Amino acid sequence: MVGGDGADAPRAAGKGGRGFARLRARDRGSQGLESAPRGAGTAESAPSGLLDIRDLRIHFPTDDGLVKAVDGVSFTLDRGRTLGIVGESGSGKSVTSLGILGLYNTSNARMSGKIYLGGEDIVAASQARVRELRGSKMAMIFQDPLSSLHPYYTVGNQIAEAYLIHNKVSKKAARAHAADLLNRVGIPQAATRVDDYPHQFSGGMRQRAMIAMALSCDPELLIADEPTTALDVTVQAQILDLISDLQQEYGSAVIMITHDLGVVAELADDILVMYAGRMAEYGSSEDVFVHPGHPYTWGLLGSMPRLDRTRMERLLSIRGTPPSLINVPAGCPFHPRCDYASRTNGRSEKEVPALRPVSPGHLVACHLSTDEQRRIWAERDAVAS
Amino acid sequence: MGTFIVRRLIASVFLLVVVAAITFAIFFLLPRLAGQTTYSLATQYVGRNPTRSAVLQIEQQLGLNKPLYVQYGHFLKGIVAGEHYTAGPNTVYCPPPCFGYSFKSQLPVWPQMASAIPVTLSLAIGAAVIWLVSGVSIGVLSALKRGSVFDRAAMSVALAGVSLPIFFTGLILLELFVYKWNLLPAPTFVPFFQNPWQWAVNLILPWISLAFLYAALYARLTRAGMLETMNEDYIRTARAKGLPERTVITKHGLRAALTPIVTIFGMDLGLLLGGAIITEFTFGLHGLGLFTIEAIQNQDLPEILGVTLLAAFFIVIANMVVDILYAYIDPRVRH
Numbered sequence: 001m002v003g004g005d006g007a008d009a010p011r012a013a014g015k016g017g018r019g020f021a022r023l024r025a026r027d028r029g030s031q032g033l034e035s036a037p038r039g040a041g042t043a044e045s046a047p048s049g050l051l052d053i054r055d056l057r058i059h060f061p062t063d064d065g066l067v068k069a070v071d072g073v074s075f076t077l078d079r080g081r082t083l084g085i086v087g088e089s090g091s092g093k094s095v096t097s098l099g100i101l102g103l104y105n106t107s108n109a110r111m112s113g114k115i116y117l118g119g120e121d122i123v124a125a126s127q128a129r130v131r132e133l134r135g136s137k138m139a140m141i142f143q144d145p146l147s148s149l150h151p152y153y154t155v156g157n158q159i160a161e162a163y164l165i166h167n168k169v170s171k172k173a174a175r176a177h178a179a180d181l182l183n184r185v186g187i188p189q190a191a192t193r194v195d196d197y198p199h200q201f202s203g204g205m206r207q208r209a210m211i212a213m214a215l216s217c218d219p220e221l222l223i224a225d226e227p228t229t230a231l232d233v234t235v236q237a238q239i240l241d242l243i244s245d246l247q248q249e250y251g252s253a254v255i256m257i258t259h260d261l262g263v264v265a266e267l268a269d270d271i272l273v274m275y276a277g278r279m280a281e282y283g284s285s286e287d288v289f290v291h292p293g294h295p296y297t298w299g300l301l302g303s304m305p306r307l308d309r310t311r312m313e314r315l316l317s318i319r320g321t322p323p324s325l326i327n328v329p330a331g332c333p334f335h336p337r338c339d340y341a342s343r344t345n346g347r348s349e350k351e352v353p354a355l356r357p358v359s360p361g362h363l364v365a366c367h368l369s370t371d372e373q374r375r376i377w378a379e380r381d382a383v384a385s
Numbered sequence: 386m387g388t389f390i391v392r393r394l395i396a397s398v399f400l401l402v403v404v405a406a407i408t409f410a411i412f413f414l415l416p417r418l419a420g421q422t423t424y425s426l427a428t429q430y431v432g433r434n435p436t437r438s439a440v441l442q443i444e445q446q447l448g449l450n451k452p453l454y455v456q457y458g459h460f461l462k463g464i465v466a467g468e469h470y471t472a473g474p475n476t477v478y479c480p481p482p483c484f485g486y487s488f489k490s491q492l493p494v495w496p497q498m499a500s501a502i503p504v505t506l507s508l509a510i511g512a513a514v515i516w517l518v519s520g521v522s523i524g525v526l527s528a529l530k531r532g533s534v535f536d537r538a539a540m541s542v543a544l545a546g547v548s549l550p551i552f553f554t555g556l557i558l559l560e561l562f563v564y565k566w567n568l569l570p571a572p573t574f575v576p577f578f579q580n581p582w583q584w585a586v587n588l589i590l591p592w593i594s595l596a597f598l599y600a601a602l603y604a605r606l607t608r609a610g611m612l613e614t615m616n617e618d619y620i621r622t623a624r625a626k627g628l629p630e631r632t633v634i635t636k637h638g639l640r641a642a643l644t645p646i647v648t649i650f651g652m653d654l655g656l657l658l659g660g661a662i663i664t665e666f667t668f669g670l671h672g673l674g675l676f677t678i679e680a681i682q683n684q685d686l687p688e689i690l691g692v693t694l695l696a697a698f699f700i701v702i703a704n705m706v707v708d709i710l711y712a713y714i715d716p717r718v719r720h
Contacts, residue, residue, distance in 0.1 A: 103624055135627030142625075147618040150637055151717055162626040197716045213626070 047116035084264025156194030524607025546601025655703025659696025
């Protein structure tokens, strides 16, 4: 363990549970809908918020068939807000984020829909323009900081590189900026460690360096793709706290991609649950955690270990495995794994459920009626607690 | 970095002494273990129809009847300090570095090798520049345009390059450019410092035949390395920063992909410096390769021993340079 890692290790322990308990406590009185996201944009309206994504589709033609990695995703995000995108591996959450960065334009992907960043559509923009935006107005923190940093260049060099591209400054000034950023993300002796190579950093410090790199040009949108997955549990909480502190300092919008509901419970204002490249449920944290409407969300919540539960019981897992994105099941893509598909008079097997509001700003793609969703969740919730 | 280089230097010197000992043992210990007497061993160092007194003189001269370590020490001393050889009525001084004395050609080994070195060096280095530049650039382009017509064409030519022997491509080139079209002179070696233009004109065909083989190999290696590297996470990070694609490819991709190429290049060059045997033979260039062939044909043991040691020396040096370069390229090796 080097440097600042482990300083506030004990805080990490109850992270998921604490955040969740906070949400539930807040819910007891009010409906808590003041932070509800704006609905998935209707096609022709003017772009709203910092990020406005409409009907985003990213498909990859392969020899085996068309992989529909992202299939109709829409959401909006304002400055200073955090959106959590949750789903299992292969649900399309990472592809969505790389699509926002425009990293698929060059490859053989087929992209359609709109991604408005500050009113400018990234899908339609030229590659040169997207490249200008990338790293300056939008930046990304990747999952595994060791493999995401180049082993042959110093940490300072890699941070300064991002700054140099988008700003007309001297190399010396860029290096000083890199040291300053490292200091701000909590690397001790940043002035000397700026010349270290990634392998000389600990895992937590590497992720801090990645964050410093992402912040180098003061981006308006920060995407964090499972930023804590590759880290020790003790370091995870520190990194999340750091991202949250920096968000307040910089006022950026943050997209937090994760399969860990505990992470988003702590940080996110809004939550998007994805399944098989589609939106399963979208709403404020309160909506999704307290009144989840989609059976898949129920499954995710049930499989999360929680410390605010009094009774110890077995964790519930979702049966089956995520579907192949080439042969997505007909009808509701979740129906083969859903315990409640039989209650929809066979519609789950035939019709793709539309995303519809169950309360203002809270969207669920499920054939179960809103009342039925509420009843089933109330039952499950009562059994669990 | 400084201590790293010093460590490698010391290790290289040690390695050379060991390699010399093994080579020496092959020449002087193995025949004895196989049952040869010192007298019959000595006969092999003399020309045809040796007189008994000449053989005894050589036996004495080489110290074949002394313990092996004494012989080896004697041999090493010769390399460092020089040696006097008595051949027939004359005493010949073999100045350092003395790699032995050929009683058959009645010449010290080192001056013969020394005159052959510039030929091999010119051949190897010229060819190396050609194959490195063409092989790596074709490999990179192939990787970036994977599956394109260029990629397929380049890889087919590369397959041909790997498969065709040098004596085939070399002879075809000679036939076409020299004898049929009279575009180039039949290769003879002109020292670089005497006439650089003639030096290059005479060597261009050997360079191309030799480089074709290696360029093909390097193109395939670079292509594979590039394809692998461009899938690395740090390439995605570089793109996410907003770097222009050219910078992503050269600064982030190529640098990492070249690391294994540097290793192989060092070994290949070291190996070639010991004599590009087939190329030199095909074009009749009197470098170390041709020297080796002649030494083997004449069963001139001191010459074979000398050239073996020199080749080993080049490989050890190349190995050392590669290690140091490697540490320079990859910081993880340094620490």
